[in-house]
Amino acid sequence: MVIVNTIVTGLGNIGRTLLELLARDPDRLLRRYGFTLRIVGVADSTGVALDPAGLDPSAVIAAKRQGLGARSLSAFRPDLDVVALAATAAYDLLLEATPTNLRDGQPALDIVRAALRRGKPAVLASKGPLVLAFAELAALSDWADDLSPRSPRPALRFSGAVGGALPTINFGCRDLAGAQIERAELVVNSTTQVILEQMAAGADFATALAEAQRQGIVEPDSSLDVDGWDAANKLVIFANAVLRQPTTLSDVTVRGIREVTTADLAAAWGAGGRVSLVALAERQPDGRYALSVAPTVLGREHPLARLARGEMGFVIYTDTAGRSTISSLEDGPLGTCQAMVRDVIEIMRR
Numbered sequence: 273m274v275i276v277n278t279i280v281t282g283l284g285n286i287g288r289t290l291l292e293l294l295a296r297d298p299d300r301l302l303r304r305y306g307f308t309l310r311i312v313g314v315a316d317s318t319g320v321a322l323d324p325a326g327l328d329p330s331a332v333i334a335a336k337r338q339g340l341g342a343r344s345l346s347a348f349r350p351d352l353d354v355v356a357l358a359a360t361a362a363y364d365l366l367l368e369a370t371p372t373n374l375r376d377g378q379p380a381l382d383i384v385r386a387a388l389r390r391g392k393p394a395v396l397a398s399k400g401p402l403v404l405a406f407a408e409l410a411a412l413s414d415w416a417d418d419l420s421p422r423s424p425r426p427a428l429r430f431s432g433a434v435g436g437a438l439p440t441i442n443f444g445c446r447d448l449a450g451a452q453i454e455r456a457e458l459v460v461n462s463t464t465q466v467i468l469e470q471m472a473a474g475a476d477f478a479t480a481l482a483e484a485q486r487q488g489i490v491e492p493d494s495s496l497d498v499d500g501w502d503a504a505n506k507l508v509i510f511a512n513a514v515l516r517q518p519t520t521l522s523d524v525t526v527r528g529i530r531e532v533t534t535a536d537l538a539a540a541w542g543a544g545g546r547v548s549l550v551a552l553a554e555r556q557p558d559g560r561y562a563l564s565v566a567p568t569v570l571g572r573e574h575p576l577a578r579l580a581r582g583e584m585g586f587v588i589y590t591d592t593a594g595r596s597t598i599s600s601l602e603d604g605p606l607g608t609c610q611a612m613v614r615d616v617i618e619i620m621r622r
């Protein structure tokens with residue numbers, strides 16, 4: 273049996289749900305894949321808990337459910353902050369789920385830097401480090417070797433950061449390998465899907481946002497979702513990772529859903545379609561991609577017009593693989609946690 277000593281940074285909707293997922297069937301990874309994750313360190317905004325012999329995940333989950341933090345655990349380490357945890361503790365794998373911060377990427381960016389510089393593989397749900405420093409992190413990781421399983425650099429995976437369990441990154445990198453992407457339409461922000469559907473059914477904006485928050489899918493700063501920045505983050509990551517076009521947020525034209533009116537929604541739904549926040553990449557004659565995020569009417573014939581209940585999806589047009597459409601209806605943050613688990617399995621198979 274292989275024991276993978278793991279640290280989890282961020283214990284909110286994602287970090288806590290991930291621990292719950294692992295605790296639900298603790299032997300699943302062992303039975304099927306021959307390894308198990310031992311959680312040796314966790315961190316939240318209250319601090320760090322670290323025990324090289326392994327923390328009790330149920331105690332961490334119970335503390336978070338009671339509104340307490342790492343500080344309340346017996347393994348609390350007042351001498352460590354979250355970056356020091358990643359930089360100094362003994363562990364084999366980082367699972368990162370602190371808030372997405374578009375100002376400076378912190379603390380996630382320094383957490384991931386610390387792990388990769390020490391040769392530790394990292395799985396991210398957070399997007400800030402990838403949006404602000406994709407090239408730097410790629411150079412520190414197996415992205416520098418085109419994801420070769422023989423790369424001497426640590427693995428960096430983030431499939432859950434771009435649409436949760438929807439396999440946006442994996443499908444683009446793996447299954448469309450060799451094809452030229454001409455156009456990609458990504459509906460990868462679940463919060464705006466929920467809000468627009470609720471408003472189309474008669475709810476006001478505040479009630480619709482509250483419903484999305486109840487589902488645990490809204491960013492800690494909800495304006496990231498509503499104003500289109502979460503979708504833009506995902507498009508930036510997609511452009512860097514799949515389209516291989518060095519991209520930052522300033523390359524994306526971004527419009528959120530605040531201007532969408534109930535009349536717009538009624539017209540779209542009435543015609544058998546819907547309105548979604550679409551992140552669009554369109555290949556230009558010079559080979560570069562034009563990138564935008566905007567609320568878009570998807571007519572009844574559009575492959576994504578039937579998405580419902582916050583469902584996400586994408587349609588990608590290529591020169592040789594034709595049109596590919598995939599959608600994913602998920603249960604709150606659970607799909608993202610499953611995506612983190614699949615990333616871990618992929619890393620362990622290298």
Ligand SMILES: NC(=O)C1=CN([C@@H]2O[C@H](COP(=O)(O)OP(=O)(O)OC[C@H]3O[C@@H](n4cnc5c(N)ncnc54)[C@H](OP(=O)(O)O)[C@@H]3O)[C@@H](O)[C@H]2O)C=CC1
Nearest residue numbers: 282283284285286316317369370371372397398489492608
């Ligand atoms: N929710 C979702 O469906 C998805 C979220 N993501 C991404 O995953 C990340 C986490 O999202 P989510 O779980 O919803 O967010 P939450 O706000 O629910 O959780 C964030 C966690 O990070 C902790 N935290 C905040 N600041 C610090 C800090 N300085 N040092 C250490 N820990 C800190 C918080 O501590 P405390 O608990 O004490 O407040 C909390 O545990 C985000 O980057 C988000 O973009 C990606 C895909 C889906």
Ligand SMILES: N[C@@H](CC=O)C(=O)O
Nearest residue numbers: 461462463489490491
């Ligand atoms: N806030 C995001 C969560 C996942 O990235 C969303 O609504 O899709």
